[in-house]
Amino acid sequence: MNKxxxxxxxxxxxxxxxxxxxxxxxxxxxxxxxxxxxxxxxxVKVESAFAQDYQVxxxxxxxxxxxxxxxxSAQVAGEVVSWHPNFVAGGLIRRGDIxxxxxxxxxxxxxxxxxxxxxxxxxxxxxxxxxxDVAKQETKSMPAxxxxxxxxxxxxxxxxxxxxxxxxxxxxxxxxxLDNCDVTAPYDAxxxxxxxxxxxxxxxxxxxxEIYNIEYAExxxxxxxxxxxxxxxxxxxxxATVTSNQARPFSRSGTxxxxxxIIDKSTRxxxxxxxxxxxxxLQVKAPAIKFGSYVQVNxxxxxxxxxxxxxxxxxSNHTVxxxxxxxxLESRQVNVAREDGAYFLINxxxxxxxxxxxxxxxxxxxxxxxxxxxxxxxxxxxxxxTAAIIAKQAD
Numbered sequence: 001m002n003k004x005x006x007x008x009x010x011x012x013x014x015x016x017x018x019x020x021x022x023x024x025x026x027x028x029x030x031x032x033x034x035x036x037x038x039x040x041x042x043x044v045k046v047e048s049a050f051a052q053d054y055q056v057x058x059x060x061x062x063x064x065x066x067x068x069x070x071x072x073s074a075q076v077a078g079e080v081v082s083w084h085p086n087f088v089a090g091g092l093i094r095r096g097d098i099x100x101x102x103x104x105x106x107x108x109x110x111x112x113x114x115x116x117x118x119x120x121x122x123x124x125x126x127x128x129x130x131x132x133d134v135a136k137q138e139t140k141s142m143p144a145x146x147x148x149x150x151x152x153x154x155x156x157x158x159x160x161x162x163x164x165x166x167x168x169x170x171x172x173x174x175x176x177x178l179d180n181c182d183v184t185a186p187y188d189a190x191x192x193x194x195x196x197x198x199x200x201x202x203x204x205x206x207x208x209x210e211i212y213n214i215e216y217a218e219x220x221x222x223x224x225x226x227x228x229x230x231x232x233x234x235x236x237x238x239x240a241t242v243t244s245n246q247a248r249p250f251s252r253s254g255t256x257x258x259x260x261x262i263i264d265k266s267t268r269x270x271x272x273x274x275x276x277x278x279x280x281x282l283q284v285k286a287p288a289i290k291f292g293s294y295v296q297v298n299x300x301x302x303x304x305x306x307x308x309x310x311x312x313x314x315x316s317n318h319t320v321x322x323x324x325x326x327x328x329l330e331s332r333q334v335n336v337a338r339e340d341g342a343y344f345l346i347n348x349x350x351x352x353x354x355x356x357x358x359x360x361x362x363x364x365x366x367x368x369x370x371x372x373x374x375x376x377x378x379x380x381x382x383x384x385x386t387a388a389i390i391a392k393q394a395d
Contacts, residue, residue, distance in 0.1 A: 042361035043371045046323050049354040051308055054345060056230045056301035056338065060272070062221030064242075064279065064293045066212035069192070074202040075180040078102035082198060091191040092280065093211065099183045100196060100208070107178040114174040118167035125160035132157050187213045188282055190291070212291060217279035218257065221297050222269035230301040230338065235259060240274045240299035242289065250287045252276055256299060274299075304337065308346040314356060315344050321357040321364055329357065329368040 083100035086093050093099065132153040139147045149155065189211035196208045219242060223231070232238060235256045243251045253276075260271040274297050280288045289295070314320055315334065322330045334349030361368065 039371070041369045041371045043373050044323065044329075044361065045358040045373045046355040047358060048352075049308055049310075049350050049356050050352050051306040051350075053303055053305055054307040054309060055303045056340070056345075057298060058223070058227050058230060058301045059296055059298045060221035060223060061294065061296050062219040062274075064217050064219055064276070064289055064291050064295055066190075066214070066291055067216040067218055067275070068187075068213045070186065070189075070211050070213075071207050072099060072183065072209040072211060073205055073207050074102065074183065075204060076102060076107065076177050077202065077204045078104075078106065078181065080196050080198055080200045080202060083194070083196065087191055087194055087209070089191055089193055092214070092282065093185045093189045093191060094282075095185055095187050095189075095215075097185045099185055101183075102181040102202070104178060104181045107174065107181055111171070111174040111178050114167065114171035118164070118171050121160070121163040121167040125157070125164050128153060128156045128160040185211065188215045188280075190214050190280065214280045214282070215278065217276045217289065217291065219254070219274045219276070219295060219297055220260070220271055221274070222264065222267060223272055224269055226338075227301070228270060232300070232302060235272065238299060240297055242274060242276055243296045243298065244287075244289055244293050245296060246293075252279070252286060252289050254297070304345065304347065306347075307337065308334075308350045309340070309343050310346055310356070312339075312342055312344055314358070315346075320346075320350070321360055323355040323357060323370060323372060327370060327372065329361075329364055329366060329370055331364075331366055 079102065081101050081103050084093065084097055085091075086097075087099050135152050139152070192210040192212055194209040196202060202208060236258060238256045240254045240256055241251050242254045243249060254274040257273045257275040260273065263270055276289060278284055279291075310320065315336065318334055318336060320332050320334055322332055324330045332349055332354075334346045336344045337347040338345045355372075357364075359373075361370070
């Protein structure tokens with residue numbers, strides 16, 4: 001009995017297992033059919049291009065130098081009786097301060113003598129003019145042929161006038177020599193050197209020191225040929241920024257003073273000059289910019305119209321990559337007007353709203369289909385919409 005039951009049940013179990021296996025295979029096949037095809041398109045990031053007016057910034061480097069320097073000399077001879085406490089190397093002197101003084105007794109005496117000589121000459125002139133007036137009165141009763149210039153004392157009056165002028169000149173020289181006993185600073189100055197001391201006798205014209213003008217400083221810097229076309233038409237008086245890149249960088253304001261008007265033979269560059277007011281900060285509260293400092297000068301050039309400013313890593317061999325309306329890669333030739341730091345200024349080859357590729361695939365090709373990061377394609381959108389509808393109906 002048991003054997004008969006086993007013979008009947010075993011075929012039925014085998015057939016059931018086979019049927020279940022077929023059902024599983026069919027279900028798996030249906031699931032594979034329902035799977036989405038694999039999307040192998042590379043994903044890229046894009047941004048829209050837009051043009052704008054852009055003012056070019058031009059920079060150069062140069063050394064800070066004084067506007068002028070003066071070799072201080074004695075204009076009269078004599079013994080030095082005093083000198084200014086700041087008249088030492090590195091000292092700062094104000095305009096009009098007395099740098100040093102020479103003993104004045106001799107020159108005061110010369111001035112008194114000149115004043116005396118002038119008084120005598122003026123007295124002699126008065127006397128001669130009086131005699132000339134008397135002679136003129138006497139000629140009223142004299143025949144005309146006997147009246148001469150000598151009789152009218154004209155030569156004597158002219159001689160007396162000449163002596164007065166000579167005495168005035170001597171007085172002026174004596175006064176000048178006395179004034180020159182005190183040698184004053186012609187401008188706010190930095191003392192570079194001094195070579196005198198109290199009691200020292202100096203000769204006329206002897207050099208006793210050197211000073212630099214610190215009312216103004218100048219920086220001469222070169223302009224490369226590729227920058228020349230971007231210079232403004234009128235540079236004189238244009239503001240500029242002078243930056244000292246020291247341990248603690250700082251900037252000072254300046255103005256472009258002039259173009260030197262020549263092209264350097266060795267570098268083929270033109271030269272501009274920037275002037276800085278009060279470089280040692282005697283009148284303003286700002287860091288002093290010392291002579292000899294190597295600084296950077298920045299100023300505004302021309303304003304370029306409708307320029308695309310792109311990062312340099314987006315431009316290779318004057319080519320950029322775009323995504324067109326069909327979501328395909330497209331290479332585009334562009335014209336680089338100027339390199340501006342980490343950017344290129346593009347003036348031709350792009351249009352507003354062009355989709356610039358920020359992240360290229362490994363091997364980009366014209367016409368390659370791509371996906372845009374953060375944007376679903378049409379099929380994904382339809383699937384998402386269908387799922388939303390089904391979910392809504394289920395609710």
